[in-house]
Structures are given as C-alpha cells and as structure tokens.
Amino acid sequence: MNPLAAPAGNQPAPALLALENGRCFFGRSCGALGEAFGEAVFNTSMIGYQEVVTDPSYAGQVVALTYPQVGNYGMNARDGQAPHPALEALVVGDLCRTPSHWQSDEALGDYLAREGVVAIEGVDTRALTLCLREEGAMRAAVSTEDLDPESLVERVRASRPIGERDLVAQVSRGQPRTIPARGAARRRVVAVDCGEKAGIMECLAAAGVECELVPWDTPATSILARDPDGVFFSNGPGDPAAIPQVTACARELLGQVPLFGICLGNQVLATAAGASIEKLAFGHHGGNEPVMNLLTGRTEVTAQNHNYGPVFSSLGPLVPELSGGVAEHPGDLRVWSERRIAPVVMNPQVGRVRLTHVNLNDGTPEGLQFLDARAFSLQYHPEARPGPTDARYAFDAFVRLMDGDPEYLEQGRA
Template sequence: MSILSQQLLQHTTKPASSGAILALEDGTVFQGMSCGAEGEAFGEICFNTSLEGYLEVITDPSYAGQIVTLTYPQVGNYGVNRGDCQADRPALRGLVVRDMCHAPSNWRSEASLPDYLRSQGVIAIEDVDTRALVRHVRDHGAMRAGLSTCAADADELLARVRASASIVGDNLARTVSCAAPRTFGANDLPASKAFALKEPPRPRFNVVAYDCGVKRSILEGLVRAGCRVTAVPWDTPADEVLALAPDGVFLSNGPGDPDAVDATYLAVRELLGKVPVFGICLGHQMMSKAAGAAIEKLKFGHRGGNHPVMNLLTGRVEITAQNHGFNLVFPSLGALVAAESGGVSAHDGDLRAWVRRGVAPVVRNERFGRIRLTHVNLNDGTAEGIEFLDVPAFSVQYHPEASPGPTDAHYLFTAFTGLMEGRQGSLAIDIAADRLAGWAFARTSGAIVERQEEGEAHA
C-alpha cells in the first residue's frame, strides 16, 4: 500500500474503541461505542435539536447535571475551535451522538471533537439511534440516565441509575458560577470572530451580571451593546451589587431547578424597582420567582436553535435559541387586568390564545404592580417573556445570542440599553434592522443598498 493510500485510510477510518452503554431509569437501554473519555456518568437525559454549534452546546454551563443527546446525525465534522467555547470547561455529564467525526476538516479547527472530549474528561457514546432515543424522551419525559464505558452489563448500570440523584431540588447554578467578581470587556472578546463582527462601541453602561452559569457569548453581547460588565457569584447580596453603582443588572442563564437557587431570586426581589433589570433563561425564572410566581418542570424541555416565539408587542415571530427544562406559570403572577388585556378577565391555560387575540395581557402582581406577557412559545403555548410595567425590568426564557442559533433576538441587548436610558417600550424594536447592526458586513451591504437606491433614483 502506498504512503498516500495509508494516509487516506488513516483519515477516513474510525479508530478502534471500546463499547459503551446508555441506560435510562425506565429500563430502556442503548448500546454504542465510546467516542470520548472512559468512565461512567449519571444525569438527566435531554436532547438539543440544533443543526450546528455542537461545541457551544457542549460548553454551555446550563447543561450541568445532564447527559445531552444531539439530534443532528453527524457531530464533530468541523472540529474544535476554542474561541467558540462558552466556558473554560464543559459542565455536562455526558454526550450522545449518532455518528462522531474523528477527522474534522475546517480552517478554524484546532483539534478533533473526540480528542477534546477526552482532554476534558467528558464521557461520550456514538452509534446510538438518536431518533429512537429522542422519540422515547418526548413520549415518556425527561428522566435519570447513566452512561458507561466500564459497566459489566446493562442491569448493573441500570441499578446505579435508579440510585442516582435527581436534578430537581439541586442547586446546580452554584457549581458553575464564578467564585469571585470578575470584569469582562472588549479585551476579552475572541479574536477569532473579528473577521465577522465589528469593533464594540465605547462602553456607556456599568452592568453587574449575576453569573448563574453565564455563557461567554452572552457577556460578549453585553459588551457589544456598549456595556462594561462585572460578573458576580450567584449568591451575591443585593446591597453589594448596589454598592457597585450599576446602571443595570443582568441575570444570566444557568442550569437546573430554579427553586433551589434561592439566594439569587431573593436578591432580585430587593433589586427590582431600584435599578433596571434584564434576565434570560434562569434569570427570567429568578425574576418570576422574585414576583412570587410558580415554576413548572416541562416534560422534556426546550433545547435547540429553532423554537418559534411570538413577540406580542410587535407581532413578529422570532426563531430562538433555547436551553431550559423549567418554565414560568404565567397565571401565577396575578389576576388579569381586563382593561389592559383586551377586556379578558380569565386566564387561558394555552397562552397561544393571546397570539390569536393579538393582545399582550397584563396582570396585577402583589409585589411589583403590573406585569405584561410579551412573548409566547408557538410550539406549546408556554410563557417566553414578561415586562414589568411599574418598575424597569423585563426578561425572556430564551437566549438572545447565536451560540448556537439564530440572531433574531439580538435586539434584546439593545432593548436593555434603552431600559437603562429610561426609554419606554424598549422591547418594540425592528429586529430585522437591529440584527445587522453588529456585523462587519452590515456596512458593506448598507453601501450596496445606497448605491442601488441612487441608481433607481437616476433611472
């Protein structure tokens, strides 16, 4: 065999690996092959439907305590670029894929995904029928699972799965939060994205961000909106935050059960009304709990980059990136204010009724006055966003940055700056124009449009 043939064979043949087992607590078992670190891990099984961005998913701190299934069939084909990582190390318990690429091809790639997983101690399994696995989770709901490359048999692993802890009631945010305050600014933006994104503006706002497991790209989004960011631990008291004289407070995404993250929502209760507040994902749930709302656990959660959400204020549909397993029960915030809810005084269980009415309903909250429902998930009718009308605050259940996912919700960073400037109606923004603002090609495309308009005027 020639040297060239050997090289081709080496880069098109998967290396030999050991077997691996995935066992769910209801007794369902999947056999496969190891494609990451060796060992055993336990967590809640979930799935993400994004078509790309596997590294951002793997390094998202919100996946702490979970074994993540990626629904796209081939994973790892463009390798690993550490500038895309959302945290210093992965927080997920394990990874499940259909087909793992061991020989990536991309100009930005620094390593193969299997090599990266092994270096980070992440246990992973491939050759799993992920379609069957996802259908099973959709039908039967999220449950505990175990992933092992060393179990003698499935029954042995299953016994350990059933003895493992649930994520319900576990404060996972404290496991991924920063240990001490840290600043984040323009110098922390990754150089690998400079070819696509414009330089950030001069910082105009001093923002304190509660780090409950914040993604790095979220901090980047704040910086690119003109914010100087100080990230603080999840349990930082409100008086210490106010002592930093912030123009606004940001509440980050994070993992697990929001009921267990008590120090954060108790601090938020004190901050609301004293400083503008913007929350996403877990931060949205923290604001909801601060207002006394109930939080429910979803059957299998929302995770992926293709969730349609209606902005009730603009009538626009945003395709959003999401990663959460718990959700706000909107009626628990208070009774409807009929005069500001299209004359309706009774809550609907399915919030898509407000989409059909074309109304953004308002409730009367005992703690903070009027709160308006601003966003609704069009897949299942759950709450996706709220706005406090009597104090400067709003929140959404999804992620406003594209890591991974679409850029439709980028306007939320702009809306936060409007909130800090004291502008009313900051959520009613032309998202089509806003989403182009931070890209390097926006100037080029704008110049092309201007030349086209000039040509039409002379014609």
Template sequence: MNPLASPTPPMPALLALADGTWHRGHSCGAPGTAFGEIVFNTSMAGYQEIATDPSYAGQVVCLTYPQQGNYGISPEASEAARPALSALVVADACRTPSHWRSRETLPSYLARHGVVAVEGVDTRAVTLAVRGGGAMAAGVSTEVLDPDELVALVRAQPPIAERDLVAAVSCDAPWTETPAAGCGRSVAAVDCGQKAGIVAGLAARGLTVHTLPWDATAADVLALGADGAFLSNGPGDPASVPGVVACARGLLGRVPAFGICLGHQVMALAAGARTVKLAYGHHGGNEPVMNLLTRTCEVTAQNHNYAVDFPSFGPLVPGESGGRTSHEADLRCWAERGVAPVALSPEVGRVRLTHVNLNDGTCEGVEYLDRRAFSLQYHPEGRPGPLDGAYGFDAFCALMAGDPDYLVHAVQGRCA
C-alpha cells in the same frame, strides 16, 4: 506499525435510561461512568457551544443531528472554559474534521476534559423515549456494560432538582469585561452559569460588564453603582437557588433589570409567580416564539427544562388585556387575539406577557411595567442558533436610557 494489523477495536460503551431502555455503542470521549438527566437538542450545528454551555450541568445531552464534530473544535467557539454537561450521546462522532479554525477533534476534546460520551446509538429512539416519557435519569458508561446493572444505578440517582448545580458553574470571584468602545454605561451581572456569548452581546453594545458570583446579594449588586442589573442563564431548578431569587427581589424596582433563561425564572419567582417543570424542556435552535408586542415570529435558541407560569402572577387587568378577565393555560390564545395581556401581581404590580412559545404555548418573556425590568426565556445571543432575538440586548440599553417603549423600539431598530 504493521499496515496489515487490525486497528484497535473501539472501547464499548452503554447508555441506560431510567425507563429501562438501553443502547450499546462505543466510546467517543473519556472512559468512566456518568449520570444525569437526559435531554435532547435539535440544533444542526454548535456541538461545542452546547457542550460548554453551563446550563447543561447535570445533564446527559443527546444530539439529534446525525454527525457531530465534522468541523472540529476551535477556541473561539467555547461558551465556558470547559464542558459542563455530564455526558454526551451522538449517532456518529467525526474524527477527521475539516475547518480552518479546527484545533482538535470532538472525541479528543471530550476525552481531554473527562467527559464520558457514546456514539453508535440510535439517537432517534432516544429522542422518542424522552418525548414520550419526559426528561429522566440516564447513565453512560464504559465500565458498567451490563444493562440491568446500569439501569439499576441510574434509578438510584437523586433527582437533578436536589443537586446544587449553579454553584459549580458560576465564577469564583468578580471580574469585569471592558468593551473596546464604551457607551458610558455599565451592567452588574449575576453569574448563575453565564455564557460567554451573553457577555459578548452586552459588551458589543458598549456596556462595561461587572460579573459577580451567583451568591451575590442585592446589596452587592447595587454597591457597584451600575446602570443596570443582569441575571444570567444557568442550570437546574430555579427554586433550588433561593439566594438568587432574594437577590432579584431586592433589585426589582431599584435598578433597570434584565434576565435570561434561569434569570427569567428567578425574576418571576421574586415577583411571586410560580415555575413549572416541562415534560422534556426546550433544547435547540429552532423554537418559534411570538412577540406579542410587534406580532412578529422569532426563531430562537433555547436550553431549559422549566417555564414561568404566567397566570400565577395574579389576576388579569381587563383594561390592558383586551377586556379578558380569565387566564388560560395555553398562552397561544393571546397570539391569536393579538393581545399582550397584563396581570396584577401583589408584589410588583403590573406584569405584561410579551413572548409566547408557539409549539406549546408557554411563557417566553415578560415585562414588569412598574419595575423597569423585563426577561426572556430564550437566548438572544444564539451561540448556537439564530439571532432573531438579539434585540434583547438593545432593549436593555434602551431601558437603561429611559425609553418607555424600549422593547418595541429595539425590534424596530429605533434605539439610540
């Protein structure tokens, strides 16, 4: 190679949003064109975990931290066998990573898995557009480089809620994770896009994890004779998976149950509540959440665009809600009062609000007091992110063991 020869110029790429804005950059992944709903993630690390999180299926992910890929790609960090996101947007993709576990660069990894990605974009401007206009359709292309043409193609895309995303990221057949040191209990997990870190978190507590595909019925779950049932995270609108909602409805009250993220939402739908779409969702590793039971604040890892509407469970029970009889839309009022309110659901009985997002006052966790079940909107396993909520796995173990104060004891480290 002639050392004086000019390097091969980078392949141009274009990002276009449904609001008509667009950004030129160059490719740092596979050639092609990809569409999805654009969201931004504020995590300062964990690009590999984000890229392989099945909950990002159907989404164009903009990472706000300036440089991505600086510590490379390692097999240990993946949350699934391959990336699930539609496309990736970054300011700068490092091609000279430094880490002893690194096996390849982020651009080569994305290219190998056919993920279209663009760098050289002002991710601050993209983030402001999403914060101002809400989550919207977007497209990234190395083929369509005319802004007007790509914007038109973006606007022609069907809404993400109309896409069957869960089926594409669930496992194809049942499988089992056996811990090195078991506790004698097992869990049946319904995989709607289950992260590897969640299975690891359950197995680390000595639980044998029997994972079933997303279309498993309540009868399928109960037939395993497990000590508890788990409903996993996953992509898209919870209302788009009525079968999973029906499964959750058949499990509530039959077996101790725990749900995370999408699992939290489908459990609420099964209990007769509603879910609402957030303006631009929660995506990152720094969301503050108040635990109403312990009055502690947790810094949490989150990835979702929908939230449970707590007032839709039913009327408040004044005697268990600090004497209050009226719901309020902003749930931060309960953090200020130091009360974990209880609503009365016609379908499942008493439902207690346990966790509240301190940024926007949305529901982050509930406890089904008459059904031996609870759920969390955020990710207790982190990956990437903090581990403030890791006690959620301990709480599940304590619930299966019959501890009536399982959530409080888990936080206090008093679970057996």
C-alpha cells in the same frame, strides 16, 4: 459485534447508555472512559455542537444530539461558551474523527477525552428522542465500565435527581471580573453569574455595556454598593428553587434598578415576584424554537436550553383593560399570539407584569415585562450561540431601559 467484547487494538471501547425507565442503548465510547450520571435531554440544533457542549446550562445533564453526524468541523478556540464543559455526558449517532475546517484546532472526540467528558456514539438517537418526548426527561447514565443493563439501570434509579443538585454553584465563577464594553461604554452593569455564556457577555459588550460579573450568591446590598446602571441575571442550570439566594437578591433589586434576565434569570425574576415554576416534560433544547413577540407581532426563531419555566397565570389576575378585555386566564397562551395581545396581570408584589413572548410550539411563556419595576426577561437565549439572531435586539433594549426609554421593548424589530 458483541457489545460486551473488549476492544481490539485501536478500536473504541464499548459503552452503554441506560435510562431510568429501563431502556438501554449499546454503543461505542467516543470521549473519556468512565461513567457519568445525569438527566437525559435531546438538542435539535443542526450545528453548534461546540456551543452546546460548553454551555454551562447543561450542567447535570446527559445531552443527546439529534443531528445524525456530529464533529465534522472540529473544535476551535473561539466558539466555546465556557472554559470547560459542564454537561455530564454526550450522546451522538455518529462522531466524525477527522474534521475538516480551517478554524479547527482538534477533533470533538479528542476534546471530550481531554476534558474528561464521557461520550457514546452508535446510538439510535431517533429512538432515544422519541422515548424522551413520550416519557419526558429522565435520569440516565453513560458508562464504559458497567455494561450490564440491569445493573446500570438499577444504579440510575438510585442516582440523585437533577432538581436536588447544587448546579449553579458548580458553574458560577468564583471571583468578580470585568468585561469591558466594545467601544465607548454606554452603561455599566453588574451581572449575576449563574453559569453565564460567553456569547451573552459578548452581545452585552457589543451593545456598549461594561459588565462586572459577580458570583451567583452575591447579595443585593453588595450589588447596590457598586452603584450600577443596571443588573443582569444570567442563564444557568437546574431548578430555580435550588438557588433561593438569587431569588432573594432579585426580589430586593426589583424596582430599585433596571433588571434584565435570560433563561434561568427569567425564572429568577418571575420567582421573585411570587410566580410558580413548572418543569417541562422534555424541555426546550435547540436553535429552532418559534416564539411570537406579542409587542411587535413578529415570530422569532430562537435558541433555547431549559427544562423549567414560569407559569404566567401564577403572577396574578389579568387586568382586562390592558388585556383586550379578557378577564380570565386562557388555558393556552397561544391565544394571545392569535389575537396579537400582550396581556397584563396585576402582581401583589411588583405591580403590573406583561407577557411579551409566547412559545408557538407549546404555548409556554417566553418573556415578561415588569411595567412598574423597570425590568424584563426572556426565557430563550437571544445571543444565539448556537442559533439564529432574530432576538439580539434584547441587548439594545436593556440599554434603552437603562436610558429611560418607555418603549424599549416595542422598538425591538431587529
């Protein structure tokens, strides 16, 4: 088939995926017609494409799914993580147009077209994934309009990098709203919405937490005026450096009220304590990332979606007597998983900070505990939408933190 030929009859329109490095992939349109620019990443989840497509943390990104066929169980009204998708474009190997599942309401392709999401199928997603693993996440575009590789690559290289885009403001809800606890409310929390997932709010509700979601730029004074039992900082897209207002809010709240952060929320709390943030080569995107819980010695299989993360050593020097006698930061944090030690640093702003979780694939930090400021955070998504449920104890841990339990995380053995 000539990739530049016009579609005949009901045949899908040709489409082109172009990468910043000059690599191009021809395919067929399987969503809305048009074009979209963003940062190309790959997701390794075998299922859960609806949750991936509707995850607000994918704002600004061109998402490639590595599983060969996508869409076989359709889309339904219950599993979406936001009212509308935020990703720029979707890339798949083969899209199923005739789903079969008792809960299916519509086909994935029909949903993408209805929501205006540009998508391409027929792409060698294995070759694309290898390219991104070797060279890192990069700018990309998917187009059904510009099918000239040289032209589209040139436009990709001229496009705005994701780190310069104001993505959180794009996905945060505009008005406060309350999500009631499931059953009797044990605690009342203000949740700073940087692009929250519905699954996270559901897990907080299941833990007996009533959440009032507030926009991402709500100041700390307004949050404290609500007199909450705790404050939650949600997941969200992009670089935490682009949202200094949220970091300032977290910095003011640290030590005043119990805090819990997930994903971008983890980066926000780390940044509030003065940590450096690094951009990972190709990020963590999938439902099968192994993480060692240094407090329990258990390995959790986790769901993740982020391209940035904190640098643990930047939080301060190690406290040897709380770090197994070690005084110098190791080059690879997986050393701590081998020794079953949860090291502690002394931070000049908030006191002692403990590393609680480590990624076993690349040794990046996955969890922090602020010992003198009643706060903790996780880089992964403990609600697992999609993914395993190994880490759902985190929501009960937040309630125990608000209850004043000093061992709120050590009890996390669910």
